[in-house]
Amino acid sequence: xxxxxxxxxxxxxxxxxxxxxxxxxxxxxxxxxxxxxxxxxxxxxxxxxxxxxxxxxxxxxxxxxxxxxxxxxxxxxxxxxxxxxxxxxxxxxxxxxxxxxxxxxxxxxxxxxxxxxxxxxxxxxxxxxxxxxxxxxxxxxxxxxxxxxxxxxxxxxxxxxxxxxxxxxxxxxxxxxxxxxxxxxxxxxxxxxxxxxxxxxxxxxxxxxxxxxxxxxxxxxxxxxxxxxxxxxxxxxxxxxxxxxxxxxxxxxxxxxxxxxxxxxxxxxxxxxxxxxxxxxxxxxxxxxxxxxxxxxxxxxxxxxxxxxxxxxxxxxxxxxxxxxxxxxxxxxxxxxxxxxxxxxxxxxxxxxxxxxxxxxxxxxxxxxxxxxxxxxxxxxxxxxxxxxxxxxxxxxxxxxxxxxxxxxxxxxxxxxxxxxxxxxxxxxxxxxxxxxxxxxxxxxxxxxxxxxxxxxxxxxxxxxxxxxxxxxxxxxxxxxxxxxxxxxxxxxxxxxxxxxxxxxxxxxxxxxxxxxxxxxxxxxxxxxxxxxxxxxx
Amino acid sequence: xxxxxxxxxxxxxxxxxxxxxxxxxxxxxxxxxxxxxxxxxxxxxxxxxxxxxxxxxxxxxxxxxxxxxxxxxxxxxxxxxxxxxxxxxxxxxxxxxxxxxxxxxxxxxxxxxxxxxxxxxxxxxxxxxxxxxxxxxxxxxxxxxxxxxxxxxxxxxxxxxxxxxxxxxxxxxxxxxxxxxxxxxxxxxxxxxxxxxxxxxxxxxxxxxxxxxxxxxxxxxxxxxxxxxxxxxxxxxxxxxxxxxxxxxxxxxxxxxxxxxxxxxxxxxxxxxxxxxxxxxxxxxxxxxxxxxxxxxxxxxxxxxxxxxxxxxxxxxxxxxxxxxxxxxxxxxxxxxxxxxxxxxxxxxxxxxxxxxxxxxxxxxxxxxxxxxxxxxxxxxxxxxxxxx
Numbered sequence: 054x055x056x057x058x059x060x061x062x063x064x065x066x067x068x069x070x071x072x073x074x075x076x077x078x079x080x081x082x083x084x085x086x087x088x089x090x091x092x093x094x095x096x097x098x099x100x101x102x103x104x105x106x107x108x109x110x111x112x113x114x115x116x117x118x119x120x121x122x123x124x125x126x127x128x129x130x131x132x133x134x135x136x137x138x139x140x141x142x143x144x145x146x147x148x149x150x151x152x153x154x155x156x157x158x159x160x161x162x163x164x165x166x167x168x169x170x171x172x173x174x175x176x177x178x179x180x181x182x183x184x185x186x187x188x189x190x191x192x193x194x195x196x197x198x199x200x201x202x203x204x205x206x207x208x209x210x211x212x213x214x215x216x217x218x219x220x221x222x223x224x225x226x227x228x229x230x231x232x233x234x235x236x237x238x239x240x241x242x243x244x245x246x247x248x249x250x251x252x253x254x255x256x257x258x259x260x261x262x263x264x265x266x267x268x269x270x271x272x273x274x275x276x277x278x279x280x281x282x283x284x285x286x287x288x289x290x291x292x293x294x295x296x297x298x299x300x301x302x303x304x305x306x307x308x309x310x311x312x313x314x315x316x317x318x319x320x321x322x323x324x325x326x327x328x329x330x331x332x333x334x335x336x337x338x339x340x341x342x343x344x345x346x347x348x349x350x351x352x353x354x355x356x357x358x359x360x361x362x363x364x365x366x367x368x369x370x371x372x373x374x375x376x377x378x379x380x381x382x383x384x385x386x387x388x389x390x391x392x393x394x395x396x397x398x399x400x401x402x403x404x405x406x407x408x409x410x411x412x413x414x415x416x417x418x419x420x421x422x423x424x425x426x427x428x429x430x431x432x433x434x435x436x437x438x439x440x441x442x443x444x445x446x447x448x449x450x451x452x453x454x455x456x457x458x459x460x461x462x463x464x465x466x467x468x469x470x471x472x473x474x475x476x477x478x479x480x481x482x483x484x485x486x487x488x489x490x491x492x493x494x495x496x497x498x499x500x501x502x503x504x505x506x507x508x509x510x511x512x513x514x515x516x517x518x519x520x521x522x523x524x525x526x527x528x529x530x531x532x533x534x535x536x537x538x539x540x541x542x543x544x545x546x547x548x549x550x551x552x553x554x555x556x557x558x559x560x561x562x563x564x565x566x567x568x569x570x571x572x573x574x575x576x577x578x579x580x581x582x583x584x585x586x587x588x589x590x591x
Numbered sequence: 592x593x594x595x596x597x598x599x600x601x602x603x604x605x606x607x608x609x610x611x612x613x614x615x616x617x618x619x620x621x622x623x624x625x626x627x628x629x630x631x632x633x634x635x636x637x638x639x640x641x642x643x644x645x646x647x648x649x650x651x652x653x654x655x656x657x658x659x660x661x662x663x664x665x666x667x668x669x670x671x672x673x674x675x676x677x678x679x680x681x682x683x684x685x686x687x688x689x690x691x692x693x694x695x696x697x698x699x700x701x702x703x704x705x706x707x708x709x710x711x712x713x714x715x716x717x718x719x720x721x722x723x724x725x726x727x728x729x730x731x732x733x734x735x736x737x738x739x740x741x742x743x744x745x746x747x748x749x750x751x752x753x754x755x756x757x758x759x760x761x762x763x764x765x766x767x768x769x770x771x772x773x774x775x776x777x778x779x780x781x782x783x784x785x786x787x788x789x790x791x792x793x794x795x796x797x798x799x800x801x802x803x804x805x806x807x808x809x810x811x812x813x814x815x816x817x818x819x820x821x822x823x824x825x826x827x828x829x830x831x832x833x834x835x836x837x838x839x840x841x842x843x844x845x846x847x848x849x850x851x852x853x854x855x856x857x858x859x860x861x862x863x864x865x866x867x868x869x870x871x872x873x874x875x876x877x878x879x880x881x882x883x884x885x886x887x888x889x890x891x892x893x894x895x896x897x898x899x900x901x902x903x904x905x906x907x908x909x910x911x912x913x914x915x916x917x918x919x920x921x922x923x924x925x926x927x928x929x930x931x932x933x934x935x936x937x938x939x940x941x942x943x944x945x946x947x948x949x950x951x952x953x954x955x956x957x958x959x960x961x962x963x964x965x966x967x968x969x970x971x972x973x974x975x976x977x978x979x980x
Contacts, residue, residue, distance in 0.1 A: 381618070381619050382616050382617060382618055382619075383615065383616065383617070385617070385619060385622060385624075385692060385694065385695075386692075386694030386695065386722070390624075390626070390695045390697065390752075393619075393624060393695060394624065394645055394647060394650065395650070396619060397619045397620075397622075397624065397645075397647040397650075398647045398648070398650035400618075400619050400620055401620065401647050401648045401650075402648075403620070406618055407618060407619075493612075493613070493616075494608055494609070494611075494612025494613055495612050496615075499612070
């Protein structure tokens, strides 16, 4: 009797301190068989929380019970149905197995015996049920409707390809991937991060294709994260990437389930976070940042050409302003005479040196772009009109910047928009400023030094052990097929060797052989001459 | 401690960059782009150095509207004398608000006076001064070089540009590098296109520049001018045959205008005992462009007749070139090199020392095949009816 009183006091002390503790520390707090005690703990935990609903009810035999859920996260009609079926149940309420098996019409049901395991699902939208005399709680997975419907992703639109994009709900997102990869080898491992946010995270990969070492590494890095909240994938990206201070993104992200599914098939790992439509993909290389999903849906010739266009415009976006500065201040001899004369004529009235002119224009262009992104769409139009008028025309007519400079800025802008991955385009937007400075100090020599530094850094980078520039450096002949070109699908038999180690083959070789031997006419040849056909039939 | 060290290294890095950079910075606004230069020799032995600089401010900057040639010249010509060319250039710089920038000069004009005195001295600055380009064309002026700069051709804004275009299209384009190369061969003499100013006969008078032929050099000194016919002959010996037109006189029947499309010349030296002669083999393709006679080229024998006349014409042209060379004892087409390649021993023993004096005694044999490949769209003048009806 004494002992129980002491225990009681301990429990009460514990209850007083409940709000100071993190959820995972509550593992030590068991669910009591006394409904009264449980209620006290819940009242303490959820005091001043208006969105928590505690619904008291009784079984048919008068046994008291409570249901607890977060208002807005549950599906009200579903809960009503469940409560109804419990209330009309005429058996004994304390047998939890009977309740689970025969009474409650809920697809997802579980029972837990400590508060940590209880709170996490309830706060994510499950409904908890405590019954007098039962030392565990039932969890019913009857969650509310989706936040928004699956729509076309705005950041990665395509002409040919699926129109589905991820949304803010993790479950929907995993479902979108599962719908594309209907195989038990697709694993979706759960994880919970963030002391306060308790964000659900899923690690998706295909067993047998993924490199187990990389998987282990990703898991270990994720598990080591200790942070109060994960509100977006960007938190995780910067916490787990290899070189935080590099300007280059070492993690790819996507909003499209088809892109993620394709990445999984290359042996890469997707990190999905609840509450954001962005999915991280690791490991990644520089070249994957230059590829768009549509490359694989359209004909291979145009995909190859567009890839080269992207590489070219990448160089343009990085080098055009710097080259302009270098050529106009150091290497005038490089220009064709007539071009030099027209540049000279345009620059005649400009009061600033070329560097200052370039910096003014590039900075105002960046400002315009930033303003256009942040502002509401209706105001954004006004920004673009202002930008076109002020930067494009007025500045030139006023003789503050030269017309060639406007061309240079536009070329740079257009070129940087052709890079399909936004985070990768940002990198080159940033890097062109140091290059402009280097060009103004040392001319083309300075640009060369800058390029060498950038290339050296890139060659040094790794993303989860994969060299950032592979398969170009270290060079791998067989993987060039998806970097320098986009080979037609029949020739892309092997998966990229720098990612996966498991199942190397993407497809069989039978079809290709048949096409090669029979010129594409496998077994069916239609005779156009009807007389001949009749003759053959006879 | 470590942080201070890092800061220090960063700081010195920035200082290094800022202090070591920019020393040769030159904004476009501060340069005077030299389009063409002319070098003359004054009576007192000084060099006169002239430059042609576009006035970019008058080219019409932003807001469009070209400068045009409405009275205001869009270029500036100035000259200065000096003991050396560089000295003259530096003196010229003293009254220029902008730095003269030579990397874009299209032509280097050499005055006739200087050309006759010898062009070797000017090749030093052309090669030593890094801004000068060896790919610029060189032109010899009839008379004073500066006068060519002063001309105002209508098609181009600057006479320098016009000269470059004309030399490139209608003459054997010979740039500084090639002339220097010819000069290094002790037994080969250069030719340089010669240009002069002509006044047009239109209502609006303008001074145009025109090619008049090729200056004939012995070593680095100009000795004569190839007459028009001999100039055409030089064309035949060039590896870059420039298509040209000629009129064939067919006597009473009338005249036919012929264009030579291709020309291919093979020179073979033949040493027989003591006598050296050259066999000159020519293959050419020509087309008929105008026919004022009533000859019908439907008939093959008529075409053959034209071809025979063409052979004669080519032979005359080439002969006149060779005679001009013999007359002044110059070797402008590299005959000596041929002898050296075919008969190196005899060349060393006999000809190497005084090759030019041997030129007079050399004979030539010809083997000429001209072929009419294109007679145009009609056989005869279309207004003439068919003869046999």
